[in-house]
Amino acid sequence: MLELATSEGTTVAPQDLAASPLAIRGLTVSYGQKPAVFSVDMTVQPGAMTAIIGPNGAGKSTLLKAALGIITPLSGQVTVYGQPLDDRRARIAYVPQRASVDWDFPTRVIDVVLMGLYRELGLLGRVRARHRATAMDCLNRVGMRDFADRQIGQLSGGQQQRVFLARALAQDADLYLLDEPFAGVDAATEKAIIAVLKSLKQAGKTVVVVHHDLATVTDYFDHVFLINTRKVAEGTVAEAFTAETLQATYGGRLATAQIDQISRALG
Amino acid sequence: MSGAEFVPLSLTPLLIGIFAAVACALPGNFLVLRKQALIGDAISHVVLPGIVVAFLLTGVIAAWPMMLGAAGAAILAVVLIEAIRRLGKIEPGAAMGVVFTAMFAGGVLLLEQTDTSTVHLDVEHALYGNLESLIWLDASGWSSLLDPEALAGLPVELPRMGVTLLLVILFTWLLWRPLKISTFDEGYARTIGIRTNLLGLALVVMAAIAAVAAFDAVGSIIVIAMFICPPAAARMMTNRLERQIAWSVVFAVASAVSGYVLAGYGPLWLGGTDAVSAAGMIATMSGLILALTARFGPCRSRTGAPSQA
Numbered sequence: 001m002l003e004l005a006t007s008e009g010t011t012v013a014p015q016d017l018a019a020s021p022l023a024i025r026g027l028t029v030s031y032g033q034k035p036a037v038f039s040v041d042m043t044v045q046p047g048a049m050t051a052i053i054g055p056n057g058a059g060k061s062t063l064l065k066a067a068l069g070i071i072t073p074l075s076g077q078v079t080v081y082g083q084p085l086d087d088r089r090a091r092i093a094y095v096p097q098r099a100s101v102d103w104d105f106p107t108r109v110i111d112v113v114l115m116g117l118y119r120e121l122g123l124l125g126r127v128r129a130r131h132r133a134t135a136m137d138c139l140n141r142v143g144m145r146d147f148a149d150r151q152i153g154q155l156s157g158g159q160q161q162r163v164f165l166a167r168a169l170a171q172d173a174d175l176y177l178l179d180e181p182f183a184g185v186d187a188a189t190e191k192a193i194i195a196v197l198k199s200l201k202q203a204g205k206t207v208v209v210v211h212h213d214l215a216t217v218t219d220y221f222d223h224v225f226l227i228n229t230r231k232v233a234e235g236t237v238a239e240a241f242t243a244e245t246l247q248a249t250y251g252g253r254l255a256t257a258q259i260d261q262i263s264r265a266l267g
Numbered sequence: 268m269s270g271a272e273f274v275p276l277s278l279t280p281l282l283i284g285i286f287a288a289v290a291c292a293l294p295g296n297f298l299v300l301r302k303q304a305l306i307g308d309a310i311s312h313v314v315l316p317g318i319v320v321a322f323l324l325t326g327v328i329a330a331w332p333m334m335l336g337a338a339g340a341a342i343l344a345v346v347l348i349e350a351i352r353r354l355g356k357i358e359p360g361a362a363m364g365v366v367f368t369a370m371f372a373g374g375v376l377l378l379e380q381t382d383t384s385t386v387h388l389d390v391e392h393a394l395y396g397n398l399e400s401l402i403w404l405d406a407s408g409w410s411s412l413l414d415p416e417a418l419a420g421l422p423v424e425l426p427r428m429g430v431t432l433l434l435v436i437l438f439t440w441l442l443w444r445p446l447k448i449s450t451f452d453e454g455y456a457r458t459i460g461i462r463t464n465l466l467g468l469a470l471v472v473m474a475a476i477a478a479v480a481a482f483d484a485v486g487s488i489i490v491i492a493m494f495i496c497p498p499a500a501a502r503m504m505t506n507r508l509e510r511q512i513a514w515s516v517v518f519a520v521a522s523a524v525s526g527y528v529l530a531g532y533g534p535l536w537l538g539g540t541d542a543v544s545a546a547g548m549i550a551t552m553s554g555l556i557l558a559l560t561a562r563f564g565p566c567r568s569r570t571g572a573p574s575q576a
Contacts, residue, residue, distance in 0.1 A: 031356075070454045086460070094458040105300065105451045106508045115448050118459050123444060151506035171459070
């Protein structure tokens with residue numbers, strides 16, 4: 001535990017790991033024969049907003065799910081605020097991909113948000129007025145207060161995404177991990193979500209987002225993590241979000257014109 | 268009907284029918300939502316090898332070894348199904364199909380290859396049970412409910428099914444919240460510390476216990492029907508899981524009571540002379556309720572599609 005070798009062979013001081021909201025070392029995940037994520041190291045900076053970027057099938061969501069213990073990695077270590085994940089679950093909130101659940105499930109918007117209070121309520125704790133007030137407040141923050149009693153299947157995609165974010169807010173965590181929160185949502189929802197994420201950052205929370213829209217990276221995030229099965233680059237947007245790292249991440253899949261455009265935007 | 272007739276002849280089969288129906292319908296709610304409803308069908312097939320093995324080991328046809336054999340086979344089957352589903356990363360229906368057909372075939376093979384073929388294993392009994400035979404001959408009327416001597420003569424299926432139902436209710440009540448969260452969103456459930464693999468296994472084991480107890484008392488038809496019909500019908504009555512569970516209990520009880528009464532008296536009302544199988548009629552009534560809710564239930568359309576931007 002005291003000294004961990006990274007894949008480059010350098011060592012990371014233990015205090016860095018202890019301070020990092022999420023530190024991943026040598027993570028490898030495989031579905032069948034080919035690894036989806038291979039020997040990845042990641043050190044999330046506290047208080048930062050980090051985008052995980054890479055082409056389709058590059059292992060972005062897999063990295064997140066393995067870090068959270070949703071899928072079991074072949075190898076690797078994950079620490080959350082310097083401790084094993086299971087000891088630090090209360091400090092993490094996860095927003096899954098919207099399409100990962102069946103929205104026909106018989107439940108209301110408010111009940112989904114109340115799921116975020118599970119750790120507080122326990123198995124048999126009664127849902128009291130203050131719990132409801134917390135849930136309503138979280139819905140308010142994502143602009144969904146008026147929908148509390150709706151069946152979740154009656155919501156649009158963007159509204160569903162905001163409900164998922166409200167559930168994560170109810171957990172009152174320190175580290176927020178979101179899997180493609182902007183995929184297939186309307187412009188109003190994208191605005192609402194990014195406003196909430198920026199307010200989390202202002203409150204000193206750490207935010208990690210699996211993101212696919214390269215055009216908005218510089219506007220939304222201050223750190224990036226580029227992955228294509230292996231880690232390509234990690235750092236501040238200025239350091240790691242460059243034409244070279246993008247070319248290395250996307251290969252021929254990213255049109256040169258698009259890279260030029262992005263590098264011009266970056267100056 | 269007077270108490271002197273009703274209590275000895277109809278009270279116990281009616282109660283056993285109700286207990287069995289509710290004990291299967293409660294876990295059925297979660298199984299249907301998890302798209303694992305086929306598990307009832309699977310369990311009622313895999314009990315065959317369990318019963319045959321129990322007979323081969325003990326050499327007697329008796330309730331307890333048979334039930335233990337059936338329960339053992341059912342639990343082995345659900346563990347195999349879960350293992351194949353997770354290791355093979357295939358949908359639950361396919362895993363169930365592989366396991367229960369293979370185990371059922373194994374049971375038939377065992378039956379043919381050993382000298383059990385001389386033993387009378389009654390297919391009709393297995394399918395429809397014999398609810399009508401679970402009568403309480405020691406009872407003389409309502410007062411027998413307070414008479415210890417008469418109570419000692421209760422058919423053993425009644426307390427057995429009652430205890431099973433209590434167990435199912437306790438399970439659902441205690442694990443309600445993690446069951447609901449992990450049925451809706453398994454990945455998220457894991458991140459908040461719910462052991463979803465263990466919980467999923469516990470649910471199917473609970474369902475297997477309910478199925479075997481009900482199977483022993485009332486046959487497999489009721490088991491298969493009650494895992495699916497009352498929960499599916501209940502889903503079409505409401506958009507809230509709490510109310511769905513309540514509706515499923517109402518529908519299970521309604522199927523049991525109406526099925527039992529119709530089986531006993533329906534043919535007479537139609538001018539016939541014989542009664543029909545109560546278990547078959549209960550299953551038929553649950554199917555009828557499902558058909559009615561599918562046509563007239565207020566929440567029968569899938570709402571998953573966005574209704575507005």
